[in-house]
Amino acid sequence: MRLDALGNAPSSVADVRQTMSAGVGVGAAGRTLDDRRVVHSVQAMRFASRRIRHGQDWRRLVLSPVDIGWGHVLRARDMGVVTVASDPKPRLFDLFCGAGGASTGLAAAGCDVTGFELDADAASAHHANGHSTVRCDLNGYPWRGTCDLLWASPPCQPFSAAGKRRGSEDDSDGMPAFLHAVESLLPPVVVMENVPGLLNRKHLDYRAAFTNALMRCGYDYQSRVLNCADFGVPQTRERFILIARRDGRRIRWPQRTHAERSSGLPGWVSMADALGWTARSWTLNTGRDWKPGGSRDDAQTMVCDSAPAPTFSAQAGGQWHLHPTPTDIIRITVEQAATLQGFPPGYRFVGSRTAQFQQVGNAVPPPLARAVVEALLCP
Numbered sequence: 117m118r119l120d121a122l123g124n125a126p127s128s129v130a131d132v133r134q135t136m137s138a139g140v141g142v143g144a145a146g147r148t149l150d151d152r153r154v155v156h157s158v159q160a161m162r163f164a165s166r167r168i169r170h171g172q173d174w175r176r177l178v179l180s181p182v183d184i185g186w187g188h189v190l191r192a193r194d195m196g197v198v199t200v201a202s203d204p205k206p207r208l209f210d211l212f213c214g215a216g217g218a219s220t221g222l223a224a225a226g227c228d229v230t231g232f233e234l235d236a237d238a239a240s241a242h243h244a245n246g247h248s249t250v251r252c253d254l255n256g257y258p259w260r261g262t263c264d265l266l267w268a269s270p271p272c273q274p275f276s277a278a279g280k281r282r283g284s285e286d287d288s289d290g291m292p293a294f295l296h297a298v299e300s301l302l303p304p305v306v307v308m309e310n311v312p313g314l315l316n317r318k319h320l321d322y323r324a325a326f327t328n329a330l331m332r333c334g335y336d337y338q339s340r341v342l343n344c345a346d347f348g349v350p351q352t353r354e355r356f357i358l359i360a361r362r363d364g365r366r367i368r369w370p371q372r373t374h375a376e377r378s379s380g381l382p383g384w385v386s387m388a389d390a391l392g393w394t395a396r397s398w399t400l401n402t403g404r405d406w407k408p409g410g411s412r413d414d415a416q417t418m419v420c421d422s423a424p425a426p427t428f429s430a431q432a433g434g435q436w437h438l439h440p441t442p443t444d445i446i447r448i449t450v451e452q453a454a455t456l457q458g459f460p461p462g463y464r465f466v467g468s469r470t471a472q473f474q475q476v477g478n479a480v481p482p483p484l485a486r487a488v489v490e491a492l493l494c495p
Contacts, residue, residue, distance in 0.1 A: 211268040215241035215475035221485030237467030254293035259300035304363035335360035346372035350390035370487035387420040399439040433473025
């Protein structure tokens, strides 16, 4: 479908049907659009027309699900050809999306995901892996449209044991931006992911402030700490998950798929199994300055053959060393770290080696995000 020379969109349902019957868009795939979906298409193209008349290059325009109702995602391709996706999918916004850990899991759960991220390298990685991406500062972001579920992973440094635990006094505190999005969009379902350190008594007043804000918006909520190893991630990473609903439906939690001990479920995935190590025993040392014959006082040493890895943090790339023998030292690679975080093979990260390790360490393990959302979307 093409706009005219002035950038005017088709103005009627008949115009849309006529063009689709000529072999453009959904009609070309042999599908039939009902009038309601065609009306959505007309409204979306009028929106596109207004944006183009304001000087935007049509060939670079991609309408996200923000622009029209979910399940009717219209995109503009080269030379103004328009297609409409007719398969309805739940539309999710992933705030503080980073390189796309949560987005990968949400997409695997069958959702249409748009991620929002300020960091340039992380946003580029998110986009490079095929995710719809908006690079922006979420503080005061002008939200519009609707979404079916809002996922947020605000920076954990204000609450993490690896940070200064300054809570609301930390410059990286993302909770105000998260609550601004909730209050602006009022999605039926909200999920917030963070470190278990948020449950520290030091942050009691802080937790009360944002949960009270959720309740003022009409949400009921529950929270738990989930171990990623219980969902097939080869890492004993624990995450605080808060789920809030305002649609009257029951909050459902995911059922674990793996277990540390025999319980009728598969056992936890070991680090060695995840990385394909079968020939010899490996030892992991997490001390930054480990050398043969000694280690830092805060270092953790473990045999990789029989257990998942410990939590891989944003700083772990320069600290984790693998030891096939007591005297040999091999640094962990970005690809190995991504595997331990539950990313699929071949996932792309962007920037310096340090930046890539940070993207891995800051990410939500995709299997955890998928399990949480699949439980919530279950009828």
